[in-house]
Amino acid sequence: MKMLKYALQISPNQRKRFLRHLSSQIWKRSYSSKIRNIGILAHIDAGKTTTTERMLFYAGKTRALGEVHRGNTVTDYLTQERERGITICSSAVTFPWNNHRINLLDTPGHIDFTMEVEQSLYAVDGVVVVLDGTAGVEAQTVTVWTQADKHKLPRLIFVNKMDRPDADFEKCVRDLKDKLETQPVCLQYPVKNEDGVLAINDVITLEQLIWQQKDLGRSYKNIKLEPSDNLRQLQEKRNELIDHLSGLDDELADVVISTESFDKVDNALIKRALRRATSQQKVVPVLLGSAYKNVGIQRLMDAVNAYLPAPEERNQIYDCFGTEVAGKVFKIVHDKQRGALTLVRILRGEIKRGMRLISARGQAEVVSKLYEPLADEYREVSAVQSGDVVICAGLKSTVTGDLLTSSQSALRNAQKRLKQSLGGAATTTTNEEDDEVDESEELFAIDPQIPDAVYFCSIEPPSVSAQTAMDHALKQLQREDPSLRVSYDSVTGQTVLGGMGELHMDIIKSRILSEYKIDVDLGPLQIAYKETIENPALTTLSVEKEIAGSKQSASITLELVKNQNELFSLDKSPENLQNLNTLRPRILQVLRKGSISALERGPRVGGQVVETQIRLHNATIGRGTADSFVMATAAQCVQKLLSTSGTRLLEPIMALQIVAPSERISGIIADLSRRRALINDVLPKGERNKMILVNAPLAELSGYSSVLRTISSGTASMTMQPCGFSSMNSVDESLAERRAQGLE
Numbered sequence: 031m032k033m034l035k036y037a038l039q040i041s042p043n044q045r046k047r048f049l050r051h052l053s054s055q056i057w058k059r060s061y062s063s064k065i066r067n068i069g070i071l072a073h074i075d076a077g078k079t080t081t082t083e084r085m086l087f088y089a090g091k092t093r094a095l096g097e098v099h100r101g102n103t104v105t106d107y108l109t110q111e112r113e114r115g116i117t118i119c120s121s122a123v124t125f126p127w128n129n130h131r132i133n134l135l136d137t138p139g140h141i142d143f144t145m146e147v148e149q150s151l152y153a154v155d156g157v158v159v160v161l162d163g164t165a166g167v168e169a170q171t172v173t174v175w176t177q178a179d180k181h182k183l184p185r186l187i188f189v190n191k192m193d194r195p196d197a198d199f200e201k202c203v204r205d206l207k208d209k210l211e212t213q214p215v216c217l218q219y220p221v222k223n224e225d226g227v228l229a230i231n232d233v234i235t236l237e238q239l240i241w242q243q244k245d246l247g248r249s250y251k252n253i254k255l256e257p258s259d260n261l262r263q264l265q266e267k268r269n270e271l272i273d274h275l276s277g278l279d280d281e282l283a284d285v286v287i288s289t290e291s292f293d294k295v296d297n298a299l300i301k302r303a304l305r306r307a308t309s310q311q312k313v314v315p316v317l318l319g320s321a322y323k324n325v326g327i328q329r330l331m332d333a334v335n336a337y338l339p340a341p342e343e344r345n346q347i348y349d350c351f352g353t354e355v356a357g358k359v360f361k362i363v364h365d366k367q368r369g370a371l372t373l374v375r376i377l378r379g380e381i382k383r384g385m386r387l388i389s390a391r392g393q394a395e396v397v398s399k400l401y402e403p404l405a406d407e408y409r410e411v412s413a414v415q416s417g418d419v420v421i422c423a424g425l426k427s428t429v430t431g432d433l434l435t436s437s438q439s440a441l442r443n444a445q446k447r448l449k450q451s452l453g454g455a456a457t458t459t460t461n462e463e464d465d466e467v468d469e470s471e472e473l474f475a476i477d478p479q480i481p482d483a484v485y486f487c488s489i490e491p492p493s494v495s496a497q498t499a500m501d502h503a504l505k506q507l508q509r510e511d512p513s514l515r516v517s518y519d520s521v522t523g524q525t526v527l528g529g530m531g532e533l534h535m536d537i538i539k540s541r542i543l544s545e546y547k548i549d550v551d552l553g554p555l556q557i558a559y560k561e562t563i564e565n566p567a568l569t570t571l572s573v574e575k576e577i578a579g580s581k582q583s584a585s586i587t588l589e590l591v592k593n594q595n596e597l598f599s600l601d602k603s604p605e606n607l608q609n610l611n612t613l614r615p616r617i618l619q620v621l622r623k624g625s626i627s628a629l630e631r632g633p634r635v636g637g638q639v640v641e642t643q644i645r646l647h648n649a650t651i652g653r654g655t656a657d658s659f660v661m662a663t664a665a666q667c668v669q670k671l672l673s674t675s676g677t678r679l680l681e682p683i684m685a686l687q688i689v690a691p692s693e694r695i696s697g698i699i700a701d702l703s704r705r706r707a708l709i710n711d712v713l714p715k716g717e718r719n720k721m722i723l724v725n726a727p728l729a730e731l732s733g734y735s736s737v738l739r740t741i742s743s744g745t746a747s748m749t750m751q752p753c754g755f756s757s758m759n760s761v762d763e764s765l766a767e768r769r770a771q772g773l774e
């Protein structure tokens with residue numbers, strides 16, 4: 031009201047400008063309420079890519095249907111994805127649906143790419159989990175489900191492949207309850223006509239939906255069911271749905287109580303209650319269909335709009351940025367013409383062409399161009415607002431996982447405001463607040479959490495002259511995928527890649543070939559052991575040399591001690607401190623750099639030396655001695671300490687969660703105990719299943735998923751992720767050493 035009065039007092043021109051401003055504000059708000067940022071997650075082969083393709087087709091974004099086995103889908107756009115028929119990189123696609131705009135991120139389904147899935151989950155507000163209707167909940171379904179739990183994401187289930195005669199909808203629903211311990215609510219049931227063609231009964235509207243195959247499923251008929259057993263059963267399901275939801279939703283409960291009947295509850299009310307219960311993650315709506323046979327996709331898109339949250343309903347933690355830009359970099363892709371492109375989820379503010387953005391690491395860069403994403407086709411735009419996803423060109427140092435904002439002061443203010451809002455509430459401590467503090471730490475984290483590499487292999491260019499080009503390619507790939515580690519082994523003179531698995535390395539190799547035209551060779555894949563010292567050790571190394579007529583001398587005393595925190599420290603005893611205080615800061619830096627560099631490669635298998643601290647006791651450096659000489663002497667001194675005192679190996683450990691019917695558990699445990707596994711817990715899961723929580727060395731798990739399939743006759747599902755490194759006994763240690771030397 032006040033604003034309107036103001037609008038009446040001002041000049042016509044001012045008024046015009048003011049009203050334009052007002053309507054753009056209103057438009058902004060309603061615009062954002064019509065956006066859905068969703069992830070699509072599934073076990074490999076469940077039909078994620080096919081489902082995405084169908085969505086684009088019905089939304090009018092593609093003219094022909096893409097098929098995975100023909101290798102012409104939009105989202106699987108990297109050549110090797112097409113060759114393999116699986117989705118490696120999550121690409122973003124945008125399409126309109128019923129006055130909404132859906133931004134959909136297609137994510138990789140393979141365990142080697144969990145980092146990428148993780149990053150894309152920062153960018154979405156809800157997810158669609160696709161199940162293969164013939165397989166139910168599978169290994170990777172459990173993994174992605176756990177990840178979605180971590181990000182507290184509301185979800186929908188799409189039970190795909192229901193055209194197949196061996197599909198079993200009831201089993202899928204049972205699996206959801208038993209294996210994922212979720213509250214599925216079925217909004218649809220499958221029906222087959224005499225010819226075995228799939229149709230869908232809609233629980234809320236009590237209609238039968240029949241898709242037309244003449245127009246590739248573009249249209250479908252809604253048929254009101256005639257009174258019959260079928261209708262009665264469906265009514266029963268509708269009543270159950272209302273009953274269930276009224277236990278969770280006050281508005282619906284009030285209506286049910288006042289009308290004393292389920293039949294009088296109108297559909298819009300059910301949908302509102304379902305939307306609230308879904309966004310609070312109290313229920314998970316289940317839909318079904320067949321992407322391949324073009325059945326059910328439009329209803330899935332309707333459900334995304336109806337039940338998954340709009341951007342403004344989530345991410346309140348970013349309110350501390352006010353109207354300043356806050357954007358999360360969830361992916362970097364390499365485009366042949368445009369170079370590196372950065373995909374950003376805008377959480378607050380607006381990103382415009384030509385704008386300066388800075389990351390929490392402090393680098394400022396200019397956005398030269400902005401695009402809307404459509405997999406391998408981009409449309410240029412001039413500005414994109416909060417809630418949306420945008421592709422930025424021109425950001426050269428930004429890394430996947432960065433948080434971008436408009437200036438240093440915007441970042442500082444946001445940090446201050448967040449601290450205040452959390453501090454104000456910190457008088458009582460509840461779990462929720464602990465969560466919030468964790469969130470704030472994660473929010474401003476300088477570097478995203480990058481999993482440790484568990485495998486490594488050497489990588490070689492086809493010729494010495496191609497080395498520089500290969501280094502450049504690796505640098506670029508590393509920005510896109512920080513879980514790829516690149517290091518240089520000075521002993522063998524080789525470049526070494528560290529990563530998450532065989533597929534990960536293969537993809538890197540074929541991307542270097544297809545995108546950079548370099549045919550690199552990869553050495554055999556090896557487990558990435560780490561090394562650590564067993565006992566503290568102390569030594570002095572004195573070196574004197576004459577180089578090009580000038581005398582170089584350094585005498586350095588270093589100690590190695592077990593310590594998790596700092597890599598390098600000064601010995602604080604009075605007699606040493608006196609000498610150390612006379613050292614110039616630059617020399618101290620050089621000593622630090624040289625000695626730490628020696629921890630990159632342990633003496634036993636060349637693994638990184640961890641949980642070890644270098645303590646400087648004394649250093650006497652001759653006048654005129656070069657920095658490089660001091661650095662080399664410090665490194666040699668650490669090497670000497672490591673090889674004389676010896677190291678122990680640490681091996682990568684994987685955390686597994688295995689869900690299987692109770693009667694299979696003992697067989698699975700017996701097999702695990704032959705794999706040096708440590709069983710942490712066996713918990714009941716649903717009515718018939720149990721869940722085993724177990725840690726096992728990676729070295730014992732090669733081919734484990736197929737072994738598990740065999741010993742459980744396909745009834746078990748599993749998730750597996752790296753969970754740190756652990757010491758091993760000396761027998762296993764020497765076996766690992768022999769393997770690393772290629773003797774076994």
Ligand code: GDP
Nearest residue numbers: 074075076077078079080098190191320321322
């Ligand atoms: P993704 O690995 O989850 O992306 O799965 P894809 O979309 O690549 O599908 C895997 C395979 O299942 C392909 O051969 C598809 O043609 C097939 N497929 C996908 N959806 C359906 C479906 O609804 N019915 C049947 N019968 N096959 C399907």
Ligand code: MG
Nearest residue numbers: 078079116117
């Ligand atoms: Mg795929």
